[in-house]
Each structure stands twice: as structure tokens, then as C-alpha cells.
Amino acid sequence: xxxxxxxxxEHVVKLAKLSISDQELEKYLKQLGEVVNYIGELNEVDTExxxxxxxxxxxxxxxxxxxLTPQQSLTDESALSGTExxxxxxxxxxxxxxxxxxx
Amino acid sequence: xxxxxxxxxxxxxxxxxxxxSFLTVAEESAFEKASRADExxxxxxxxxxxxxxxxxxxVAFKDLFLTRGIRTTAGSKVLESYxxxxxxxxxxxxxxxxxxxxxxxxxxxxxxxxxxxNSDFGPTKNPWRPEFVxxxxxxxxxxAVAANFSLLSFGTDTGGSxxxxxxxxxxxxxxxxxxxxxRYGIIAMASSLDSVGHFTRTVNDSRAVFEITKSEDKKDSTxxxxxxxxxxxxxxxxxxxxxxxxxxxxxxxxxxxxxxxVFKKEGVELVEVSLPHTKYxxxxxxxxQPAEVxxxxxxxxxxxxxxxxxxxxxxxxxxxxxxxxxxxAGYYDAYYLKAMKVxxxxxxxxxxxxxxxxxxxxxxxPTPPFALGEKADNPLQMYLADILTVAGNLAGIPGLxxxxxxxxxxxxxxxxxxxxxxxxxTLFSLxxxxxxxxxxxxxxxx
Numbered sequence: 001x002x003x004x005x006x007x008x009x010e011h012v013v014k015l016a017k018l019s020i021s022d023q024e025l026e027k028y029l030k031q032l033g034e035v036v037n038y039i040g041e042l043n044e045v046d047t048e049x050x051x052x053x054x055x056x057x058x059x060x061x062x063x064x065x066x067x068l069t070p071q072q073s074l075t076d077e078s079a080l081s082g083t084e085x086x087x088x089x090x091x092x093x094x095x096x097x098x099x100x101x102x103x
Numbered sequence: 104x105x106x107x108x109x110x111x112x113x114x115x116x117x118x119x120x121x122x123x124s125f126l127t128v129a130e131e132s133a134f135e136k137a138s139r140a141d142e143x144x145x146x147x148x149x150x151x152x153x154x155x156x157x158x159x160x161x162v163a164f165k166d167l168f169l170t171r172g173i174r175t176t177a178g179s180k181v182l183e184s185y186x187x188x189x190x191x192x193x194x195x196x197x198x199x200x201x202x203x204x205x206x207x208x209x210x211x212x213x214x215x216x217x218x219x220x221n222s223d224f225g226p227t228k229n230p231w232r233p234e235f236v237x238x239x240x241x242x243x244x245x246x247a248v249a250a251n252f253s254l255l256s257f258g259t260d261t262g263g264s265x266x267x268x269x270x271x272x273x274x275x276x277x278x279x280x281x282x283x284x285x286r287y288g289i290i291a292m293a294s295s296l297d298s299v300g301h302f303t304r305t306v307n308d309s310r311a312v313f314e315i316t317k318s319e320d321k322k323d324s325t326x327x328x329x330x331x332x333x334x335x336x337x338x339x340x341x342x343x344x345x346x347x348x349x350x351x352x353x354x355x356x357x358x359x360x361x362x363x364x365v366f367k368k369e370g371v372e373l374v375e376v377s378l379p380h381t382k383y384x385x386x387x388x389x390x391x392q393p394a395e396v397x398x399x400x401x402x403x404x405x406x407x408x409x410x411x412x413x414x415x416x417x418x419x420x421x422x423x424x425x426x427x428x429x430x431x432a433g434y435y436d437a438y439y440l441k442a443m444k445v446x447x448x449x450x451x452x453x454x455x456x457x458x459x460x461x462x463x464x465x466x467x468x469p470t471p472p473f474a475l476g477e478k479a480d481n482p483l484q485m486y487l488a489d490i491l492t493v494a495g496n497l498a499g500i501p502g503l504x505x506x507x508x509x510x511x512x513x514x515x516x517x518x519x520x521x522x523x524x525x526x527x528x529t530l531f532s533l534x535x536x537x538x539x540x541x542x543x544x545x546x547x548x549x
Contacts, residue, residue, distance in 0.1 A: 004428075012427040016397060017404075017412055018420055032425055034483045039386040039438065045445050052443030053450060055295045055325070056499030056524070057282040062324040078188035082408025093406050 004033040104137035104159050111161055111205055115252045118549070122250055123227050124243035126166050127174050128206040136203040155201025157315065162197055163247045163256040166207040167214060169288040170194055177290045178222040179212040180414040181403050191288025192320045193257065193299055200315045205253050208243030212416050213400065214259055214292045216240045217267060217488040220479050221418040229271060230548035231514060235472040238268030245272040248302045251547040255312060256302045261292045262388055263492025265300045266504035266519050270467035273506040273515030274302050277309045279317065280329065280524045281499030287322035293395035296496040304545035306505065306534030313527060329525030334461040338533065340366055341376035341460035346491055352470045358507050358516040359466045362537065369540050374460050378452040381494055383445050388493035389486055390429050390442035397426030421482060450498045462522040462529055466491055467504050471514045495521050503530040505537060
């Protein structure tokens with residue numbers, strides 16, 4: 001399997017919405033490179049006729065009636081209790097859109 | 104009961120400055136619960152113990168279990184001031200059974216680690232010898248029972264995080280069958296592997312607590328009430344040859360083989376078994392687990408609660424990055440899908456072994472507790488510490504870690520029993536047999 005590159009680390013940092021310094025980048029490149037190298041050993045295993053396992057309960061499509069009771073949901077007050085950035089009973093967040101410059 | 108609580112709190116105040124097993128001590132609510140327990144005893148008399156089977160038992164929860172009104176951090180700065188608006192099923196059940204919540208315990212942040220050193224609130228120390236690690240990630244919970252700060256504590260086991268610290272701290276640790284105990288209200292690490300269990304001083308206590316925690320709650324849809332197969336006739340105990348390979352510490356090996364002889368003396372048949380894919384378990388685990396971690400930690404954006412993603416510590420960042428990498432376009436088939444396939448092979452190994460034996464006896468960790476700082480700068484070495492526990496999680500089977508003595512340096516030794524899905528009953532019976540036969544007396548570190 002290929003060796004982990006600096007570009008790949010920068011790419012996953014972006015995908016995962018993390019931010020790391022150049023110094024950290026060097027450190028993680030080395031540490032993660034070793035791990036990626038190690039897990040490459042799975043190539044030795046013949047899995048041609050093997051089905052993948054995603055979970056071990058054997059349960060499928062566990063459902064319940066679509067009915068809600070007040071006990072099943074949080075009050076507005078509880079739901080908002082984890083932040084101080086509240087406006088009119090809503091979470092206040094950073095703007096994600098900017099005004100078009102060409103208008 | 105108030106006196107009992109006061110005794111525990113005094114011990115915590117006196118010794119936990121050094122051990123660092125608690126992140127939050129729930130002094131006020133513990134006294135309140137204690138006086139309610141006293142009331143129950145007064146009004147109901149003996150009947151109180153039937154209604155509340157764990158009346159007056161102090162319990163500490165790994166700081167991954169949501170407790171309404173009591174800060175829950177996951178050992179991470181991201182949640183350093185998070186106070187949850189609801190309570191985990193397991194916590195509710197324990198309180199209903201009469202337990203007294205005494206506090207929330209330290210752990211590797213987000214349960215990522217095998218030593219406790221990844222906590223953003225400082226490492227927990229091993230109560231037997233503070234210059235050694237207590238194991239992880241449920242470090243504080245294991246240490247709290249070993250140090251007699253609480254009679255009972257809870258943890259989560261995703262790759263060994265209950266069994267390994269139980270082993271390092273000389274207490275009993277149960278990792279139940281995947282899907283036997285509700286995970287509702289417990290901060291998720293890797294959802295196809297996480298299981299919720301507990302630390303006690305004896306196997307008998309472990310059994311009593313499992314009676315309370317197991318079974319469906321209509322909230323966690325992965326729950327199942329299973330009836331395990333009970334051994335017919337003479338119990339057969341498998342010794343897997345792949346768990347006794349190079350690198351296994353001599354004292355560890357000797358103590359596990361000595362435990363085998365205790366079982367043999369009691370009429371248990373010892374059978375050599377083979378789990379040929381054991382050596383790949385760590386690679387499978389370090390693909391599947393970080394993949395699920397990267398997904399589960401995606402929700403921590405600092406908007407609705409908690410701090411932003413800059414607050415993640417180094418190990419969380421490593422796992423998020425590794426998981427994102429193995430799931431990313433071009434690598435999914437090579438790593439993630441491949442790991443899911445080898446996982447099937449590991450499960451098949453166990454199924455074939457359990458055709459011949461009722462349970463398996465194995466070491467928990469290749470070494471006794473290691474020194475603080477010894478592996479802290481080498482993530483791959485730290486990951487390899489999980490080598491004998493992760494296969495149990497990949498297969499979703501139960502494991503029971505049992506103490507068996509001490510090294511010549513005074514550090515705990517022990518072994519684990521693994522069984523087929525929902526075979527907890529068999530594991531408890533074997534564990535009780537061992538503790539009775541070896542005339543086991545639980546000890547606390549000081």
C-alpha cells in the first residue's frame with residue numbers, strides 16, 4: 001500500500017474540519033504514517049469469498065410506533081441550556097453565506 | 104448511609120489529589136441520596152432491599168455517561184463545562200435500584216487510550232503504585248474501585264477499555280455482549296464496538312449489577328435480550344494458542360496458566376484452541392474504530408454546546424484524521440471494506456472455537472502495568488497494548504477480567520474469560536468458581 005503523504009494529511013484535516021499547525025502536520029504525518037503502514041498487513045489476508053461485517057447483533061430495521069410523548073423530547077429551555085449564544089429561542093450561529101461582491 | 108458516604112468522600116479528599124480518578128465529586132446529591140436510602144430502610148425495613156437491590160451501594164460513572172445536572176466532559180476540553188439535560192439509561196436504572204452516585208471519573212478523552220494519559224484533565228495514577236498507569240480508557244473507574252473510593256463503578260469497553268484497566272488495577276471488570284446493555288445517553292466512541300460494563304471487587308457483585316443493567320430500554324435500538332447457551336455437563340475451557348505468543352510477559356503468562364490449573368482442579372476440562380486471525384485484530388480494529396470515531400466526533404462543532412473543534416486533544420485529532428483517511432474516496436475499499444471482511448474472519452474463528460469449548464481463558468494485556476510516560480510519545484506502541492482485547496469487541500462477545508495476584512514488583516495480574524454472545528451467565532459461574540476455589544479475598548490498594 002502507498003505511503004501516507006503530506007498532501008493526504010492536509011486533505012483529511014480539511015475534510016474533518018480540524019486545524020493543525022505545520023509542526024503538528026510533521027508529527028502526525030510520521031505517527032499516522034506508521035499506523036497506516038502497519039494496518040496495510042491486512043493485504044495478506046485472503047477475503048475473496050468473505051462478506052463484510054458491519055455489526056454483530058443480527059438485528060434489522062428496529063422500529064417503533066411514530067408517536068411522541070413530551071417525555072421523549074427536550075424542552076426548548078433544556079435544548080438551549082448548553083450555549084449562551086441564543087436569539088429569540090434559537091441557536092445563534094456564525095453566518096455561512098456572504099454577500100455577493102459583484103452585486 | 105450518610106456516614107458511609109462521608110467515609111468515601113473523606114477517602115477521596117485525602118487520596119485522590121494524587122490518584123486523580125475523579126473529575127467531579129457529587130457531594131451534595133450523594134448525601135441527598137443517602138438520606139433517601141435511610142428513609143427507605145426506616146419505612147420498609149428488610150423489604151427495602153427487595154425493592155432496591157443495590158440500596159446504599161456507591162457508584163461512580165466514567166465521565167462519558169450523561170448525568171442530568173452534573174457536568175459530563177468525556178475527559179475532553181471540548182466538553183469541559185457541558186452539563187447534560189438528560190440522563191443515561193444505565194445511570195437511571197442504577198439510581199432506581201438504590202445506588203448512590205458519588206462522582207464522575209477521569210478517562211482518556213473520548214475513551215481513546217490504554218493508559219489514562221490522554222485525558223485532557225491529567226492522567227489517573229495506578230493506586231497500587233502511582234508511578235504506573237492504571238490502564239485505560241476507563242482509568243478513573245478502575246482506580247476508584249481499587250482505591251476503595253466507591254464500591255461500584257462503570258466504564259465503556261470499545262477495544263478493552265474495561266478489561267485492561269480492571270487488569271491493571273486488580274479489580275473485576277465486565278465487558279458485556281455487544282447489545283446487552285443500553286448505550287442511551289453515553290457519549291459514543293465507535294458504535295459497532297462500544298459496550299457498557301462495570302467494575303466491582305468480586306465476580307458475585309458483577310453478576311448482581313448486570314441483572315440491573317441488561318435488557319432493552321426502547322431507546323437504544325441495538326439492544327437485544329439474549330439467552331446464551333448454557334454448558335451441558337463438564338465445562339470445557341479453551342486456551343487459545345495465539346494469545347500466548349512472543350512478547351507476552353513471563354509473569355503474565357505464568358499467572359494465566361496458574362489460573363488454568365485452578366479451573367482444572369475444579370473439574371473444568373482444558374482444551375487447546377486456535378484463533379488463527381488474532382494477529383490481524385489490531386489492524387482491523389485500528390481501521391474500523393477510528394472510522395466510526397471520525398463520524399461520531401463530527402457532531403462536536405461547538406454550536407449547541409461545548410467548545411469548538413480546536414479544543415480536541417492530540418489523540419482525538421489523530422483518530423479523526425485516521426478515520427477520515429480510511430473512509431475517504433479511493434481508500435474506502437482498500438482499508439475500511441477490507442477490515443470489515445477480516446472482521447468476519449475473526450468472528451468465524453470464535454464461532455469455530457465455541458463449537459468445542461464453553462469459554463476461553465486468555466491474558467488481558469501482554470504486560471503488567473507500564474510506567475507513566477513510557478508509551479506516551481508512540482501512538483503505534485500504545486495501540487498495540489490493546490492486542491489481546493480488541494478481538495472480543497470485533498466479535499461482539501462478552502469478556503470478564505478477573506484479578507489473580509501480583510507481580511514481584513507489586514503490580515496486579517489477572518486473566519480474562521471470553522464466551523459466546525450472551526454467555527455472561529457461564530462467565531460469572533466460572534469466575535465465581537475461580538474466586539471460591541482460590542479463596543480470593545478482594546484487596547484495596549490502601
